[in-house]
Amino acid sequence: MIGMRPEQIVIAEEQFERLRPTLITKYPDQYIVIDPISKEYWIDPVSSVALKKATNMFPGRNFYLKKIGADTAFSFTG
Amino acid sequence: MPEIISGIDSQNNVRAEIEIEGLYKTTPYGGIIDTGFSGGLVIPLITAVDIGLEKVGASSVTLADGSVQVIPTFLSKVKIGNDTYDATTLIMGHEVLIGMELLHDYRMCISPISGEVVIEKWESIQRLSDLSESLRRLGG
Numbered sequence: 001m002i003g004m005r006p007e008q009i010v011i012a013e014e015q016f017e018r019l020r021p022t023l024i025t026k027y028p029d030q031y032i033v034i035d036p037i038s039k040e041y042w043i044d045p046v047s048s049v050a051l052k053k054a055t056n057m058f059p060g061r062n063f064y065l066k067k068i069g070a071d072t073a074f075s076f077t078g
Numbered sequence: 079m080p081e082i083i084s085g086i087d088s089q090n091n092v093r094a095e096i097e098i099e100g101l102y103k104t105t106p107y108g109g110i111i112d113t114g115f116s117g118g119l120v121i122p123l124i125t126a127v128d129i130g131l132e133k134v135g136a137s138s139v140t141l142a143d144g145s146v147q148v149i150p151t152f153l154s155k156v157k158i159g160n161d162t163y164d165a166t167t168l169i170m171g172h173e174v175l176i177g178m179e180l181l182h183d184y185r186m187c188i189s190p191i192s193g194e195v196v197i198e199k200w201e202s203i204q205r206l207s208d209l210s211e212s213l214r215r216l217g218g
Contacts, residue, residue, distance in 0.1 A: 004136040009148060033135075047179060048118060048164035051134050051153055063135035065151055065166070074117035074168070074177070075140040 004036075004062045011036040012064035023068045031073065033063045047073065082159045082184075084111075084195040092188055092195055094176060099155035099162070100129025107174045111186070111195075114142070115177035118165035119156060126152065126169050137168065156180060159199065 004012075012034040019041065023032065031047040033054040034040075040057070044050035047065060054063045065073045084094035092111040097104055098121065105128070112120075117137075131152035139149045149168045156165040158180070165180055187196045 004148070009136065046182075047137075047166040048153060051151075051166060052164055055132070055134055055153070061135075062133070065135065065137040072138040072140045072146055074115065074137060076112070076116075076142040077114040 004064065008036040008062065009064060011039075012066075015039050015041070016064075016066050020068070028069045030068050031065060032068055033065050035061060035063055037061065043068070082197040084197050086188070086190060086193045086195060090190075094158070094195070094197055096174075096176065097157035098125075098129060098174070099157065100126075100131050102130035103128070104157075105129055109174035109176040111181070112175040112177055115175055116179065117168060117177040118163075118179045119154060119167045119177060120171055120173075120175035121154075121167060121169060122172050122174070123169050125174065126167075129154075131167060131169075137166070139168065158184075158197075161199070 015034050016032065023043070027043050030043050030045050031050045033042045033050040035054060035058060038058070042050045042053040044053065051063065051065065067073045082094055084092070087093050093108045094111055095106060096109050097106050131154050133150065133152050135151050136148045137151045138146060140146050149170055152167040152169065154165050154167045156163050163180060183199055183201065185198050185200050189195070
């Protein structure tokens with residue numbers, strides 16, 4: 001159970017890679033939420049705030065969440 | 079200052095009482111505080127179905143074994159003490175886990191020898207500290 005269609009994740013990852021060089025200097029360690037349909041994105045230091053910005057713009061859509069400067073949005077260590 | 083009920087359970091897990099507000103109901107849980115989890119909240123699928131959550135998509139997550147998975151992601155509201163927060167919520171596992179993003183506004187002290195855990199809002203502590211300092215200055 002992934003929560004998004006694989007092709008949507010691919011589109012979102014590609015958008016992230018395009019944005020990464022600019023974002024990593026301007027918004028290090030902040031969260032980015034990407035809409036694979038419109039390619040729009042929202043950035044915030046708090047993941048839930050970035051998600052709320054996205055859902056307020058496009059209610060009911062599925063978004064992809066990543067962390068700028070990291071391989072993944074979240075991590076479990078230990 | 080409202081107290082956040084917390085402590086160390088018989089399995090040596092640090093737990094804190096929170097309320098998770100879903101679309102259908104609000105339920106209290108003694109969630110495990112996972113300092114190794116960088117996100118907000120993790121809840122089991124059965125809990126998510128029970129309370130009803132708003133699905134917002136998916137997140138890439140690095141698991142404890144180093145593997146990377148894409149996890150369904152939801153938004154919930156979590157009440158800690160007297161404060162309610164929006165929480166990025168991942169659906170996985172068998173326990174409610176409270177991550178470090180949700181505890182960002184708090185100071186937490188853990189005393190394993192006594193089983194005591196104290197969680198206080200930092201803003202309240204700062205205000206008390208500022209008040210103490212002001213009174214000290216006034217007192218000369």
